[in-house]
Structures are given as C-alpha cells and as structure tokens.
Amino acid sequence: MIINSLDSIEFRLQEKHDFSFLKKYGDAFWAVDETGSGCICIGMDDGRKRYFCKIAGVNTLEADVSPKESVALLKQAVHLYNDLAHPNLIKLLQAYDYHSFFVAVFEWADGECLFDHWNFETYQKNSSVKSPKQRFLELPVHKKLKATEVLFSFLQNVHQQGYVAVDFYDGSIMYDFTTDTTTICDIDLFRKSPVINDKGIDWFGTKRLKAPEEYSQGHSIDEQTNIFTLGALIFEFFGRFSEEEIRKRYIDNQFIPCALCNWQLSENSYQVAQKAVSPNKLNRYATLANFLHDWSAANSPT
Numbered sequence: 001m002i003i004n005s006l007d008s009i010e011f012r013l014q015e016k017h018d019f020s021f022l023k024k025y026g027d028a029f030w031a032v033d034e035t036g037s038g039c040i041c042i043g044m045d046d047g048r049k050r051y052f053c054k055i056a057g058v059n060t061l062e063a064d065v066s067p068k069e070s071v072a073l074l075k076q077a078v079h080l081y082n083d084l085a086h087p088n089l090i091k092l093l094q095a096y097d098y099h100s101f102f103v104a105v106f107e108w109a110d111g112e113c114l115f116d117h118w119n120f121e122t123y124q125k126n127s128s129v130k131s132p133k134q135r136f137l138e139l140p141v142h143k144k145l146k147a148t149e150v151l152f153s154f155l156q157n158v159h160q161q162g163y164v165a166v167d168f169y170d171g172s173i174m175y176d177f178t179t180d181t182t183t184i185c186d187i188d189l190f191r192k193s194p195v196i197n198d199k200g201i202d203w204f205g206t207k208r209l210k211a212p213e214e215y216s217q218g219h220s221i222d223e224q225t226n227i228f229t230l231g232a233l234i235f236e237f238f239g240r241f242s243e244e245e246i247r248k249r250y251i252d253n254q255f256i257p258c259a260l261c262n263w264q265l266s267e268n269s270y271q272v273a274q275k276a277v278s279p280n281k282l283n284r285y286a287t288l289a290n291f292l293h294d295w296s297a298a299n300s301p302t
Contacts, residue, residue, distance in 0.1 A: 001013075001061060002014065002016050004016060004019065006019045006020070006022060006028040006042065007027045007028040008028070009029065009031050009042070010031075011031040011032075011033035011040060011042075012033050013033065013040065013058055013060060013061065014059040014061060015059050017058055019040075019055070021098055022042060022044055022055075025044035025046055025053065025105065026044045026045045026046030026047060026050075027044065027045055027046075029043050029045050029050075030042070030043030031043070033060055034060070034061070034062050035060050035062065035063070036060075036062050036063060036064040036065075037056070037063070037064070037065070037070060037073065038058065038060050038064075038065050038067055038070025038073075039054050039055060039058065039060065039070060039074060040054075040058045040060060041053070041055075042055070043108060049107075049108070050108030051093070051105055051106065051107070051108055052090065052106040052107070052109070053104075053105050053106075054074065054103070054104045054105075054106070055098075055101050055102070056071045056073065056074035056075075056101060056102045056103075056104075057070050057071040057100050057101045057102060058070075058101065067100065071101070073189075074102050074104055074188065075095075075102050077187070077188035077190075078095040078104055080163070080187050080188070081106075081187070083161055083163070084157060084161055084163060084187060084190065086153070086154050088150045088153070088154055088181075088183055088184055089154065089184045090106045090107060090183060090185050091106060091107040092105075093105045093106060093107060109174060109176075109183040110176045110179070110181070111175050111176040111181065111183050111185075112132035112174060112175060112176075112177070113132060113171060113174050113185070114132055114133045114136055114171070114173045114174070114175060115133060115169065115170040115171035115173075116132055116133075116171075132175065132177075135177060136237075137237070141238075141264060141265065143180055144238065145299060146180065146182075147173075147175065147180075147182040147237070148237060148295075150182040150184075151173075151182070151230055152230070152288065152291075152292045155168075155226050155230055155288055156288045156289065156292070158190065158226070159223050159226065159288060162193050163190050163191065164190065164191055164192075164193050164221055164223070164225065165187070165226045165229065166189040166190050166204050166205070166221065167188075167204040167205050168187070168190075168205075168229055169205065169206050169208070169209050169229070169233070170209075170233065170236060171186065171206075172185060172186045172187065173185070189204050191221075194220065194222070195220065195221040195222065196218060196219070196220060196221065197213060197214060197216060197217055197218065197219045197220075198217065198218075200217035201215045201216075201217075201253065203215065203221070205229075207250045207253060208232075208236075208246060208249050208250075208255070209232040209233065209236070209255060210229075210232075210253075210255065211224075211228035211232075211255070211277075212254070212279050213225055215253050223288060224284050224285075224286075226288065227276050227284050227285050227287075227288060227291050228255075228276060228277050228284060230276065230288070230291070231274075231275075231276025231277040231284075232255050232277055234276070234295075235255075235277065238264040238265050238269075239257065239258035239262055239263050239264070240258055240262040240263075241262070245258070254279075257273065257274055265298075265299060266298060268297075268298040269299050271298075272291070272294045272295050272298045273295075275294075276291055
C-alpha cells in the first residue's frame with residue numbers, strides 16, 4: 001500500500017502516481033479508493049463548479065482487474081452515459097486517455113451512496129453514526145416511494161434504448177437528504193440487448209439482489225431480470241431483514257422476500273413486489289410498464 005495525495009486529500013493505491021493533471025478542475029476535496037474496478041474516484045472543485053473524476057488504470061488495492069482491463073472497461077462504459085441519458089443519471093462531460101490512464105469526468109451530483117462499503121468500518125466502530133442506507137430506510141414512506149419512481153423511470157428508459165441493467169444495486173444509487181433527490185451514479189457494466197449470462201454463478205452483481213438467471217450460465221439477462229432487481233431493491237427499501245436472512249442469500253445464492261409482517265406498505269403492494277421477484281421468469285411481470293402500473297395502483301391513496 002502506498003499513500004498518494006492531491007491537495008489535502010490522501011488515498012491508498014498499490015503504486016505512486018501523479019494526479020496533478022486534475023488540477024485543471026480545481027482542488028481535490030473528496031476521494032474513494034476502495035473500488036474493485038481499478039478506478040480512483042476524486043471530487044474536484046474550481047470554486048464555481050464541482051466535478052466527479054473517475055480515473056481507470058491506477059491499480060487500486062481492491063481491484064478485481066488489471067490496470068489495462070480497468071482502462072478497457074471504463075472506455076467501453078463511457079458511451080452508456082450518453083446513450084442512456086436521463087434526468088437522474090450523472091452527466092458525462094469528458095472522457096480521454098492520459099498516459100496509461102483513462103479519465104471520465106462527470107458533473108458533480110450531491111448525495112450519499114446507499115451502499116457506501118468504504119465507510120462500513122466507521123459504522124462498526126461507532127454505532128451512533130448512521131449509514132446513508134439506514135437514514136434512507138428511516139425516511140417517510142412517501143419519500144421512499146418517490147425514489148422508487150425514479151428507479152422505474154430510469155430502468156424503463158434503459159429498456160427503451162435497447163439495453164439491460166447489469167450490476168445495478170443500491171451501490172449504484174445516491175440520495176441527497178437535503179433536496180430528496182435520487183441520482184444514478186454507476187452504470188458501467190450495462191449492456192446492449194440481447195445479453196446472455198456467460199459467467200454462470202459469477203455473473204456481475206451482489207448476491208443480496210441477484211435473480212436466479214444471474215447464477216446460471218447460458219440464461220438470458222433481460223427486462224424480466226431488471227424487474228427482479230427492482231423488486232428486490234423495493235424489498236430492501238420497504239422490508240425488514242435480519243442479518244441472518246441476508247447471510248442466507250450469500251450462502252444459498254437466492255433472494256428471499258421478507259415476511260409480510262416485516263413489510264412497511266399494504267398487502268397489495270407486497271403481492272406486487274413478490275410477483276416481481278418470482279424465481280420463475282414466466283411468473284414475473286411481462287414488462288416494467290406492467291409492474292409500474294400495478295405498483296402505482298397498490299400504493300395510490302385510497
């Protein structure tokens with residue numbers, strides 16, 4: 001581990017690098033170095049605007065890929081932010097090679113990641129500090145329903161543009177508790193349809209939310225998969241799960257909905273969410289539009 005720095009911000013990498021080229025975007029004020037993508041993420045502020053800079057090829061401590069693979073993956077991903085442009089998706093401003101790096105610069109979006117794993121140690125050490133996820137779960141129901149509407153809108157746009165959401169989870173979502181704004185911040189692994197699971201059990205995504213076909217090689221990853229993912233996220237937002245129940249997802253490679261008694265909304269909405277996460281694709285909603293119709297009806301004021 002080698003400590004790197006830019007202005008007053010320090011971050012850990014496997015090698016020493018010079019990041020002074022980012023100074024054209026102002027001063028560094030924030031960084032995340034614990035990424036499996038091999039990218040360092042740095043926030044820059046020029047006094048007028050803030051920027052989110054994602055630099056591939058820097059050999060992060062927890063990288064699952066080589067620096068060259070990291071560069072290739074980010075290069076392949078940049079077009080997605082243009083193809084899938086949406087009011088709640090972070091906006092790509094620039095993307096370019098810099099020596100052995102590849103740099104993607106986005107407009108800064110205020111908010112906190114709903115799965116900020118790089119801060120988990122802080123929460124374990126100090127139980128008085130609540131994670132963004134915990135704070136989100138404690139929001140009034142109407143605010144969480146509004147955030148869910150954003151996810152429906154975004155995933156419908158993904159489908160309409162001929163893509164499939166891959167590795168879409170709470171770590172892809174930010175929430176601004178001041179303005180109650182939901183932002184999608186990471187779509188790097190989304191793919192153009194048709195998509196086939198060519199990795200079997202190792203298909204991208206967290207076992208907390210994965211659909212059955214995301215464990216089976218040769219199976220199609222499609223709109224019904226995204227319906228399952230959204231249904232699982234909805235259960236995360238409005239259901240209560242014990243630590244043991246969450247552990248079982250990792251052990252059994254299977255998402256299981258919470259019991260109705262641990263559900264925050266109506267029984268009708270529970271049944272809608274349950275249909276969305278049916279293990280058998282044929283029993284899920286045929287389209288996101290159908291899912292949204294029933295979800296909205298189940299949660300409309302009586």
